[in-house]
Amino acid sequence: MSESDRDLKRVFVKTYGCQMNVYDSERMTDALAPAGYVAVDNAEAADLILLNTCHIREKAAEKVYSELGRLRRLKSEAAESGRTVVVGVAGCVAQAEGAEIVRRAPVVDLVVGPQSYQRLPDILAEVASGRRVVETDFAVEEKFDVLDRVSAATKPTTATRPSAFLTVQEGCDKFCTFCVVPYTRGAEVSRPVKAIVAEAERLAAAGVREVTLLGQNVNAWHGEGPDGRAWGLGRLLTRLAEIPGLDRLRYTTSHPRDMDEELIAAHRDLEALMPYLHLPVQSGSDRVLAAMNRRHTRADYLRLIERIRAARPDIALSGDFIVGFPGESDADFEDTLSIVEDVGYASAFSFKYSPRPGTPAATAADQIEESKKADRLARLQAVIAACQKTFNRSTVGSTAEILFERRGRHAGQIVGRSPWLLPVQVEAPESLIGSIGRVVIESVSSNSLFGRLAARPSEAPGRVLAEASA
Ligand code: SF4
Numbered sequence: 001m002s003e004s005d006r007d008l009k010r011v012f013v014k015t016y017g018c019q020m021n022v023y024d025s026e027r028m029t030d031a032l033a034p035a036g037y038v039a040v041d042n043a044e045a046a047d048l049i050l051l052n053t054c055h056i057r058e059k060a061a062e063k064v065y066s067e068l069g070r071l072r073r074l075k076s077e078a079a080e081s082g083r084t085v086v087v088g089v090a091g092c093v094a095q096a097e098g099a100e101i102v103r104r105a106p107v108v109d110l111v112v113g114p115q116s117y118q119r120l121p122d123i124l125a126e127v128a129s130g131r132r133v134v135e136t137d138f139a140v141e142e143k144f145d146v147l148d149r150v151s152a153a154t155k156p157t158t159a160t161r162p163s164a165f166l167t168v169q170e171g172c173d174k175f176c177t178f179c180v181v182p183y184t185r186g187a188e189v190s191r192p193v194k195a196i197v198a199e200a201e202r203l204a205a206a207g208v209r210e211v212t213l214l215g216q217n218v219n220a221w222h223g224e225g226p227d228g229r230a231w232g233l234g235r236l237l238t239r240l241a242e243i244p245g246l247d248r249l250r251y252t253t254s255h256p257r258d259m260d261e262e263l264i265a266a267h268r269d270l271e272a273l274m275p276y277l278h279l280p281v282q283s284g285s286d287r288v289l290a291a292m293n294r295r296h297t298r299a300d301y302l303r304l305i306e307r308i309r310a311a312r313p314d315i316a317l318s319g320d321f322i323v324g325f326p327g328e329s330d331a332d333f334e335d336t337l338s339i340v341e342d343v344g345y346a347s348a349f350s351f352k353y354s355p356r357p358g359t360p361a362a363t364a365a366d367q368i369e370e371s372k373k374a375d376r377l378a379r380l381q382a383v384i385a386a387c388q389k390t391f392n393r394s395t396v397g398s399t400a401e402i403l404f405e406r407r408g409r410h411a412g413q414i415v416g417r418s419p420w421l422l423p424v425q426v427e428a429p430e431s432l433i434g435s436i437g438r439v440v441i442e443s444v445s446s447n448s449l450f451g452r453l454a455a456r457p458s459e460a461p462g463r464v465l466a467e468a469s470a
Pocket of ligand 1: 172173174175176179180181182216217255
């Protein structure tokens with residue numbers, strides 16, 4: 001082992017949950033690079049293990065505690081062979097549980113909330129001096145600021161994948177009554193234009209062709225442009241579309257109330273903005289929407305969809321649904337089924353309501369029994385699957401521009417992303433990975449498209465009109 005190998009420290013970050021956590025995990029390893037850490041892909045090889053947790057799913061905290069039980073054994077085995085392993089909990093469970101984690105799990109050396117990752121090297125120095133640290137402040141501006149500098153200094157000049165995430169916004173002020181995000185991620189904070197453009201330019205220079213802007217409430221993003229004017233997400237996307245080499249832009253996740261005219265117009269005007277929009281509605285019933293504090297009605301949402309489709313008729317729409325919200329009647333649930341059909345989603349995520357401690361809905365008296373929730377979920381998913389099939393079939397015979405991302409499961413096959421986000425499998429040489437090519441869509445399965453490279457000039461890409469349009 002060389003001197004430099006001895007100095008090298010290894011960090012393993014296990015990521016749970018959403019794309020924002022995937023992005024944050026990368027930022028954590030970026031922040032640790034100046035302290036001599038390199039990322040490894042298994043816990044057994046690591047000197048520092050970080051669980052980047054998610055609080056959205058049911059029993060999230062319990063799952064983290066059970067994983068910590070496994071790490072306790074790993075840590076004591078390492079200690080027996082003279083190795084020190086530091087264990088940390090990050091992410092939304094860290095933010096929600098805070099000091100309770102170090103109380104319940106003695107294996108944990110540090111707890112760090114999503115807004116404090118830039119402080120990891122300092123926190124580790126404290127841990128090395130024998131302290132157990134809990135750091136859950138909401139210093140989000142500082143986080144963006146420090147991580148921007150670290151990421152500029154440590155990012156490789158060649159990207160490993162042709163698509164990348166870029167966080168532009170964090171937190172949420174909406175306070176939907178079922179959701180923990182406003183409590184775990186804090187108030188809405190937007191990253192400044194200059195930093196976003198600089199990171200996007202770095203990504204493009206490294207070979208990234210597609211960037212997805214991330215935020216818990218991404219379309220609430222706002223900032224001051226270099227022209228001194230107030231910019232919204234539509235204007236930001238227009239600026240990012242000017243970056244040479246950045247051919248594709250996406251953003252997620254949006255709230256219906258923050259879809260303004262400029263953003264809708266961006267879907268009409270920007271070729272780089274992919275015809276895909278994840279716009280959760282959660283329920284089709286006005287009564288439930290009010291109880292959820294969504295601050296829009298079913299009619300507002302449907303009118304919005306109409307305006308978006310008028311701007312970009314081939315857009316693929318995706319949504320989120322919760323069934324069995326407290327007090328949801330059979331009629332309310334029927335309204336949810338009908339809004340799925342009215343919109344004609346290309347895809348949607350659906351969940352049974354489960355109470356999140358600390359949220360208003362968790363203590364509502366009229367909770368729905370589990371068997372009813374399960375039954376409603378199965379019925380909803382059948383309707384969503386039918387819409388998805390209709391949309392997927394509408395793409396067959398069209399020619400689409402596909403960003404080739406990786407090898408397929410079989411030799412000679414590569415997988416790319418369609419403009420509508422669905423993976424597309426194509427028989428084509430690996431040398432095409434990282435490029436955008438024209439593909440004729442020939443067949444579909446529930447979650448994939450299958451195609452061949454377009455050969456003839458007549459097979460030019462065209463806008464596909466979903467049969468399922470509202
Ligand atoms: S808008 Fe989204 S993130 Fe914000 S409280 Fe509602 S569900 Fe949670």
